Structures are given as C-alpha cells and as structure tokens.
Amino acid sequence: MTAEVDRLMRPGIPCAAVATGCANCSSVAHDVQVTPPTTRHVSQSVMGPVKRTRPLSRDRGSKERERTLADYNKPIPDPDPYTTGPFWEGAKAGKLVLPRCTDCNRTHFYPRNICPFCYSMNIEWYEASGEGWIQTFAVQHRAMGGWADETPFVTAFIDLKEGDRMFTVLRGVDGNKPEDIKCGTPVKVEFEKVNDDVSIPFWRVV
Amino acid sequence: MPTNPSMAAAIVGAAESNKIGYIEEGATNMTLFIEAIKNVCDQVGIKPSDIEGIAAPGYANALAEYLHIRPKWIDTTSVGGCSFQMQVHHAMAAINAGILDIAVVAHGESGYSARKNNGKGRGPRPAADPWAPAAMFEGPYGLSGPPSNYSHAFTRHMHRYGSSQEDFAQIAVTTRDWATLNPRAVMHSKETHPAGGPITVEDVMNSRIISWPLKLLDCCLVTDHGGAVIVASAERARSFKTKPVWIAGAAEAISHTSMIEMDDYTRTSAWQSAETAYTMAGMGPGEMELAMIYDSFTLTAGITAEMLRLTPLGEGPSLWADGKAGPGGSGIPVNTNGGGLSFSHSGMYGMMLLIEAYRQLSGTAEDGVHGLPGKQTSAKTAIVNGTGGVLSVTGTLVLVADD
Numbered sequence: 001m002t003a004e005v006d007r008l009m010r011p012g013i014p015c016a017a018v019a020t021g022c023a024n025c026s027s028v029a030h031d032v033q034v035t036p037p038t039t040r041h042v043s044q045s046v047m048g049p050v051k052r053t054r055p056l057s058r059d060r061g062s063k064e065r066e067r068t069l070a071d072y073n074k075p076i077p078d079p080d081p082y083t084t085g086p087f088w089e090g091a092k093a094g095k096l097v098l099p100r101c102t103d104c105n106r107t108h109f110y111p112r113n114i115c116p117f118c119y120s121m122n123i124e125w126y127e128a129s130g131e132g133w134i135q136t137f138a139v140q141h142r143a144m145g146g147w148a149d150e151t152p153f154v155t156a157f158i159d160l161k162e163g164d165r166m167f168t169v170l171r172g173v174d175g176n177k178p179e180d181i182k183c184g185t186p187v188k189v190e191f192e193k194v195n196d197d198v199s200i201p202f203w204r205v206v
Numbered sequence: 207m208p209t210n211p212s213m214a215a216a217i218v219g220a221a222e223s224n225k226i227g228y229i230e231e232g233a234t235n236m237t238l239f240i241e242a243i244k245n246v247c248d249q250v251g252i253k254p255s256d257i258e259g260i261a262a263p264g265y266a267n268a269l270a271e272y273l274h275i276r277p278k279w280i281d282t283t284s285v286g287g288c289s290f291q292m293q294v295h296h297a298m299a300a301i302n303a304g305i306l307d308i309a310v311v312a313h314g315e316s317g318y319s320a321r322k323n324n325g326k327g328r329g330p331r332p333a334a335d336p337w338a339p340a341a342m343f344e345g346p347y348g349l350s351g352p353p354s355n356y357s358h359a360f361t362r363h364m365h366r367y368g369s370s371q372e373d374f375a376q377i378a379v380t381t382r383d384w385a386t387l388n389p390r391a392v393m394h395s396k397e398t399h400p401a402g403g404p405i406t407v408e409d410v411m412n413s414r415i416i417s418w419p420l421k422l423l424d425c426c427l428v429t430d431h432g433g434a435v436i437v438a439s440a441e442r443a444r445s446f447k448t449k450p451v452w453i454a455g456a457a458e459a460i461s462h463t464s465m466i467e468m469d470d471y472t473r474t475s476a477w478q479s480a481e482t483a484y485t486m487a488g489m490g491p492g493e494m495e496l497a498m499i500y501d502s503f504t505l506t507a508g509i510t511a512e513m514l515r516l517t518p519l520g521e522g523p524s525l526w527a528d529g530k531a532g533p534g535g536s537g538i539p540v541n542t543n544g545g546g547l548s549f550s551h552s553g554m555y556g557m558m559l560l561i562e563a564y565r566q567l568s569g570t571a572e573d574g575v576h577g578l579p580g581k582q583t584s585a586k587t588a589i590v591n592g593t594g595g596v597l598s599v600t601g602t603l604v605l606v607a608d609d
Contacts, residue, residue, distance in 0.1 A: 077345060080336075138418055157358060
C-alpha cells in the first residue's frame with residue numbers, strides 16, 4: 001500500500017528523484033519499514049482507488065461542490081496533500097488512518113514528514129483503532145459561521161489509544177451539562193461526509 | 207568568552223501612548239507606536255535618532271523608516287503577548303555583546319479601534335494558511351479565538367487539582383481592586399465601565415459564559431494601547447533623566463504553537479523560562495516582591511503563578527485569594543496596574559507588564575501617570591512573565607530596583 005500512500009503524500013514529486021527505494025516506485029519513504037506484527041496496514045481497499053478524480057483543493061467551484069457546501073455550513077478543511085493526504089483518504093473511507101514512525105514505532109498527530117520523537121523521516125500510515133479518551137474539554141457558547149447555530153457545543157482534545165492527540169467537537173454529550181462530562185471518558189471516532197472530497201472525524205462518547 | 211548578562215542592561219524609561227483604552231476618536235497601530243516612542247524618548251531625554259536598536263513585533267522595520275532612524279540592531283519578533291519580554295531579553299544580550307547601548311522596545315496595537323475601522327490600521331496580518339496544521343485539524347471544529355482555546359486548560363486544571371471556577375474568579379476580583387487605584391484603567395470604576403471595580407466572586411460567576419468554564423469576567427479587555435521602554439547598557443543607564451531598573455534575569459521558552467500540541471494543559475513553558483531567569487539573576491521566587499503576570503484570562507494568571515514557583519502546583523489562584531495580592535494585601539502585590547483583566551489589553555499585553563514593573567521599581571507608580579495613593583508598593587524586585595499565543599510561548603524577566 002505504501003507506494004500509493006507515498007504518491008498521495010507527495011504528489012508531483014517524481015519517484016525517480018529519490019535516490020534509493022523500492023522496486024515499485026523508488027521511494028525511500030518505506031524501504032526501511034519495520035512493521036510490528038500487530039500492525040494493520042492500510043490496504044488498497046481502505047484507501048480506495050489510487051487515482052483521484054479530483055484534486056483535494058476546494059478551489060474549484062463546481063456546482064456540485066456549491067450544493068454540498070450549502071448543506072454543510074461550517075468550515076471545511078482544505079487538506080495539504082503533501083503531508084496529510086492518506087489521513088483524508090482514510091477519512092473518506094470511514095477509517096482513522098494515522099502516521100507512524102517505522103524506526104521508533106511511535107504514532108504522531110498532526111501528520112508530519114518527520115517523526116517529532118526520534119527525527120526519523122521514515123513515516124508509514126496505518127489504520128488505527130479509532131478509540132481514545134477525553135484529555136480535556138470546553139463548552140463553546142460563542143462561535144462564528146455555522147457553528148454559531150450549534151452553541152453550546154463541546155470541544156475536546158482526545159488522547160488516541162495509539163498515542164498523541166486530536167481535537168474535535170464531541171458528540172453524545174450535552175453542552176448545557178458540562179458537570180456531567182469527565183476527563184478520561186472513552187470515546188470512539190466517526191466520520192461525517194461534508195462534501196464529495198472531504199470527510200471530517202468527530203469523536204463520540206461511548 | 208560568554209559572560210552572564212545579568213545586570214548588563216537596565217530599563218531606563220517606560221511610557222504609554224497619549225491615550226489608551228477605548229479611544230473614541232480612533233487610532234492605528236502606527237499612531238500608538240509613535241506616541242509611545244515619542245513619550246518615552248521625552249521622558250528619558252533622548253531623541254529617536256539616538257536609538258541604536260529597535261524592537262517591535264512585526265513593526266521594527268516600518269518604525270525605523272517612519273522615524274527616519276538607522277538602527278544597527280533590529281528585532282521584529284512577533285510571537286504574541288510575550289514578544290516584549292523576549293525583545294528585552296534579546297536587547298540585553300546584544301548590549302552585553304557590545305553591539306549597541308540604547309534600544310527601544312515598542313508596542314502599538316489598535317485592538318479596539320480596528321474593530322470600528324474594519325481592520326484597517328492594524329498592520330499587515332498574514333492570511334491564514336489553510337495548510338497550517340491548526341487550520342486543518344482544529345479549524346473545522348468551531349473555535350473562535352483565544353478564549354475558546356484557553357478554556358480547555360481551565361477544565362484540565364480543575365480535573366487534575368480539584369480547583370474551582372470560584373478559585374479563579376478571585377483573581378479577577380483582586381485584580382479589579384488594583385484598577386480602582388489606576389484612573390487610566392478601563393474598569394477603574396462603575397462610572398468608567400459597567401463591570402468596573404470593585405467586583406465580587408458572584409459577579410464573575412454570574413457573568414455570561416464565553417467558553418465554559420471561562421465567563422466574561424474571566425477574560426481580558428480588548429483595547430487600544432501603545433507603549434515603549436528604553437533598554438540601555440550599564441555604562442549609559444545612569445546618564446538619563448530617569449532611574450534605571452536593572453535586568454537581573456531574562457529568558458524565553460516555547461512549548462507549542464497550537465493547543466493540539468500542548469503536552470500538559472496545566473503547565474506552560476514559563477516553568478522553564480522562569481527557572482532560567484531566576485538562575486541568571488541568582489535569585490529565587492521567595493525574593494520576588496512584585497509579580498507582573500500576564501492575565502489574558504484568570505486561568506492564564508493562575509497557572510502562570512504556579513510556573514513562576516510563587517505557589518505550589520495546582521494552587522495558583524491562592525496567590526490572589528482573599529485579596530492577598532491586592533492593595534494592602536498580606537501577600538506579594540500582583541498586577542498593580544489592574545492587569546489585562548481590567549486596565550487595558552490590546553491583544554499583546556506584555557508591554558503593559560513592563561511599563562508597570564518599571565514604574566513600581568523606579569518609585570513612579572503614583573505620579574508616573576496618574577497612579578492614585580496606595581498604588582505605589584515598596585517592591586524592589588519583580589518577576590515579569592509574558593505569555594503569547596495559546597499558552598504557547600513565554601518570556602520571563604527578573605527586574606531589580608536601582609537602590
């Protein structure tokens with residue numbers, strides 16, 4: 001899978017530009033991968049077809065996009081394909097796909113082209129459990145744009161089971177009862193399709 | 207050979223723009239910058255052309271051009287509200303290295319007027335980059351500015367230490383008491399602002415929720431403000447009209463840029479910058495007689511007190527409890543200008559910390575600019591800590607009076 005992932009990560013960079021690498025694409029990004037036996041690799045089926053019919057950029061202005069944007073009136077991320085592509089491709093398939101260093105085996109988030117723990121540049125992507133815990137949270141009583149209609153809503157930082165952290169709007173909780181929400185509560189990821197190109201992860205109290 | 211820069215430089219003057227707070231006729235960043243620089247030069251007895259180095263967040267180059275000066279040291283560090291503490295640190299190091307003798311560190315920010323002027327006059331603001339990590343991974347989830355971020359740290363503090371919203375509310379109450387001694391404070395009295403001093407814990411608890419657990423009165427003001435200080439070498443420090451206040455320790459540190467990367471929501475990098483600054487000064491928290499602590503929110507001040515070792519971990523708000531940090535209180539005085547919570551806060555509050563620390567340690571807190579009787583403390587030492595970004599970056603100074 002990594003050949004596809006690697007191309008997604010670095011579109012426009014010809015494989016030939018990389019000095020050493022695998023037989024398929026000459027990329028160095030995965031030629032020294034150390035895969036622990038428990039790893040569930042992101043497979044072709046998880047990632048979907050490699051060919052992308054459209055770029056991830058939202059600066060296109062198709063009528064279809066305008067319609068979906070009108071339905072989802074909150075900020076839609078404009079994914080950086082260079083370092084985060086597999087995350088968003090995974091999200092479209094309903095999978096939490098995270099980056100992990102193949103040298104120290106630690107997961108990091110947000111995605112980078114270097115491991116922030118050991119500074120290896122050997123990064124692979126894998127499908128994570130989608131489980132985590134509330135590290136901390138707040139209740140937003142004031143917001144802009146589409147979120148203003150949903151106040152009070154609960155935002156939270158989520159500690160991932162595999163390590164490191166994500167941010168989210170928490171589901172399955174009542175913003176009017178913050179005293180009922182506890183740090184440390186288990187949560188599971190789910191994805192909302194906000195347009196044809198982008199699905200966004202949200203976390204729900206289980 | 208490197209030498210310890212402690213006491214190599216002093217702050218020799220500190221002044222504000224002509225008007226601060228809610229300036230009804232309006233202002234721009236540049237008008238505020240220039241008024242403050244002009245005022246501090248007059249106070250010290252120099253001309254802007256005597257300035258050898260200029261520091262201002264994002265504005266050092268524009269100011270040099272505007273003033274027709276040709277500095278040999280330029281620092282445009284812009285990392286939020288602690289930029290000024292860091293620039294004093296940088297100026298001290300450059301002076302210690304023999305690069306220059308006189309620098310100005312300046313601030314001008316039309317936080318209030320820019321709202322009326324549709325953002326004009328507020329200087330170049332880089333467009334948000336959609337590919338910035340925070341834009342992709344925090345941007346979709348409805349955050350709306352600093353309060354919506356800081357509130358998460360508040361919740362974690364309560365979870366970890368069993369602290370309460372009422373504990374932090376006391377910070378706002380005690381800080382407002384200082385504002386009653388500062389007629390320039392926006393929240394000086396009920397005549398100057400509906401939430402003017404004095405206030406009660408109940409007032410804070412009953413104020414509108416902004417981002418739970420932060421209520422309106424846990425949050426700082428958004429005002430217009432300009433300020434400037436002159437930093438001079440030890441050789442020159444006593445040659446001006448004003449008293450020097452010595453820079454005994456200085457340091458800076460960073461822990462993250464966006465809160466998704468904040469490892470521990472109950473700690474900031476002030477833990478590190480304070481330790482470095484204390485070590486440089488050869489002094490400890492027990493020797494500090496005044497604390498000027500960035501209070502963008504009650505939460506910011508509370509946890510920073512812990513980072514500066516002024517209280518045990520988890521007990522930051524106890525520094526203020528029962529008015530201990532207020533006028534005539536039994537503890538060390540904290541934020542004697544009324545703080546960002548009730549004096550003035552234009553967005554980057556660090557300059558106001560510096561100016562008040564200078565006034566207190568130079569004995570001009572009452573007559574410097576309109577301080578009422580009781581505002582001047584007997585402090586001869588001060589710890590000054592700025593916080594920038596979303597609890598991201600800190601700059602810490604240990605200052606010592608001349609006598």
